Amino acid sequence: MSTHSTLLLVLAAVAVIIVVRWVAGRTGLPAAALLPLVGIAYALLPGPNVGLDPNLVLMVVLPPLLYSAALDSSLLDLRRNLRIVVSLSVVLVLLTGILVGVGFHLFVAGATLAAGIAVGAAIAPPDPVAALAVGRRVNLPPKMITIIQGEGLLNDATALTMLSVAVAAAVGGKFSFPAAVGQFLLAAVGGVAVGAVVAWAKRLARPLHADPLVSNAISLATPFVAYLLGEALHVSGVLAVVVAGLIVGHQTPQIGSGAARLQTSAVWRLVDFLLEGFVFLLIGQQLPEVVRGLRQYDTSTIVIAVAVSVGVVLLLRPAWLVLTQSLPRSLHTRLGGIAEQDDSDEPGTARQVARADRNARRLTSREVVALSWSGTRGVISLAAIFTLPLTTHDGSPFPDRDLLLFCAFVVVLVTLVGQGLTFAPLVRKLGLRADDTDRARVRNEARSAAVEAALSRLDALAADEPDSAKAVDITRTQLRTRLARYRGRLDLLQQSESPEVPTSPEYExxxxxxxxxxxxxxxxxxxxxxxxxxxxxxxxxxxxxxxxxxxxxxxxxxx
The missing domain is CATH 4.10.860 (DNA Excision Repair, Uvrb; Chain A)
Structure with missing residues (x-):
């Protein structure tokens, strides 16, 4: 394809992404579910098509998307919900891969266990982009957002490590369960260490972050540094990116200038918008390639293989959530215990305890249903399955590679389009909605506390530097006006009994x-x-x- 044609194709893709985004905004449908359908429609037309380069996706697309998601996550909220996040992103991913492998070995004629686990590992990790887009639009409670987001951050590392072990066994290498466990632990621990080192190095470069342009350049380079360093050390580059992003995101308020933070945030929103749009279009365009190799299989084999893949993905997730939420309550208490009632007279203490208790409690049945339907798969599943080698060590074709590609493609389409388009109606039907009043109350409490701290600092400044008294008085007057506004808004919120934020004609x-x-x-x-x-x-x-x-x-x- 010529440079001119490539440029036209890229511009056309950008135009499609913009139009789909506009349609999604008007209809409430997730763009992540609409774009693959557009990609399929394009793939069926005559003309040039874009193939999926798995190495390009894993090395160029995945690191910035994961890093941006990690920057937008809360390290503290993730830690509070770590038990269920690990349960979904590690244990459930491993179980999905193993059960799909066993299903292939038992029910698909000629399929090997290793090949089945390979496709199971590829389709095991959910891509939360569609679910999060819908969840935020329908105002899903913060705890649910944290769980979906945290699961999406950590599950790719589990799946890709499992895939590499399965592929090694499938192509003829020696398989050892202890060695596989050791490889998994080494990849995980090493990835965490590399991510922490990269975040530490970025913090050392703190003086450079005062310049917004330099700060943006460093921020854009960080995920690639973490990924390449992790891969060079033969540990999980994906986990290194996630850990670096979580730590940097936690430290961002302490690093750099406000202008740099505003610009960096805008840049990452644009990167997310374009990369996510391209990869979801790319999913649909793989249809011709994944269908092309199915001629060698009879219809019953294809149907059974797809049924095993889709069935395990759709049924295991709710079964696992129900099982884990049915465990004794003592096993649901997070590490460190649930916050206990504080007898102090500090304002807001009881509400803070209540919020901590809500974060620590087990999921309700409605939350279990919503989480069960949030497991949409995405481009990582396709990129992972496309990394399967064409041949084994002895030169023979990789077992059932074309069938595995098709199964992964169907799972991605079924979950991304089917679950993506129905997730919002399901959430509304369940009545799951964040308490807007509580969230607004927290913000205004924090604003009031911040202004009071500023007033206290100004009093100390005026005492130490008498010459600054006039400037201090002007600033103090402005802050007191702002504090009065915050307190008035807080009084209105505290009197409200409704989860909906009360309106104030004066405030509006x-x-x-x-x-x-x-x-x-x-x-x-x-x-x-x-x-x-x-x-x-x-x-x-x-x-x-x-x-x-x-x-x-x-x-x-x-x-």
Whole structure:
């Protein structure tokens, strides 16, 4: 394909991604479920098609997507829900791979156990992009978001390590269960260590993060450094990326300038948008290749293989969740124990304890149903299965490679499109919804505490530096006005008994007045520019100031 054709194809893909995003916004359907359908439609048309290069996906696409997701996650929330996250991302992935392998060995004519475990490992890890997009749109409770997000961060490392062991056995290498366990533990521990080292090195580069452009360059390079270093040391590069992202995300408020953080966040949102769009389009375009090699199999063999793959994926997840949630309550208490009631008189203590208890408790039946349906598979499953070698050590074809490719493709389509499109109606039917009032209350409590800390610091500054008294008084007046607004909003939230955030006409009017003032300033600056009184360079500086001020205004009353 010529450079000109490649560029046109890329631009066409970007246009499709934008249109699908617009359609998804209008219809409420997840773009991650719509894009593969568009990809299939394109694959059926005459003309050039794009093949999936698994090494490109695993080395170029996967690290930034995982790193960005890790930056957006909460290390503390993940630790609070670590038991169920590990249960889903490690134990369930291993069980899925093994059961699919056993199913292939028992029911699919001629299939080997190792080949079955290989496809099982590929289809075992859910890709949470579609589920998270839907979950956030329908306001899924934070604990559910954390579990889905945490599972998606950690399960790829488990699946890829399991896949490498299965492939080694399938191509004729010697298989040893103790050696396989040792390899898995080494990959996991080594990946965690490499990720921690990369995060530590990034923290050492703290002085460089004051420059937004340099900070962005370092941030974009970090996931690739972590992945390549992990792979070079023969440990889990995927886990290294995730651990680095979690630690860096936890430390980000302490590193760099506010401008650097705002710009970095915007850059990663754009990277996510484009990479996710491309990979979901790419999924659909693999249809011709995965179908091409099925001529050698009879229909019954194909149906049985697909039934085993899809059946294990769809049925094992809810069965595992029900089983683990049925264990004695003592086994559900997270490490360190559930927070106990505090007898202190500090404001908000009882609510903090209640929130900690909600995080620690076992899942409800409605949450189990929702989590059971959130296991959508994605491009990682296809990239993993496409890494299967064409031949074994003795030169013979890899056993049932074409059948394994087709099974993985069907599982991805069934879960991504079927579960992705029905997840939002299911969540609404279950009535699972975050408590907006509680979340808004927490934010306003934190805002009030932050302003009070600033006022206390200003008092100390005025005492130590009398010459700053006038500037301190001006800032103190501004902070006290802000504190009064936060406290008024907090009083309204504390009186509310509804999970919906109460509306306040005065608060909404104040927001509208501030937006009107910003719009007027922006319009006047444009008039100055258009009349030749203000250079474009200066306009961009002033416009950026207004944009930051506008960004501070809440979009809805949930703040």
């Amino acid at each position: 009017t104040a927001l509208q007045v501030r937006r009107t003032a910003i719009d007027a300033q922006r319009e006047e600056l444009l008039r100055w520019r258009d009349s030749g009184r203000l250079p474009d360079e200066e306009l961009r500086v002033l416009e950026r100031e207004l944009d930051h001020e506008e960004l501070l205004l809440p979009r809805r009353t949930s703040s």
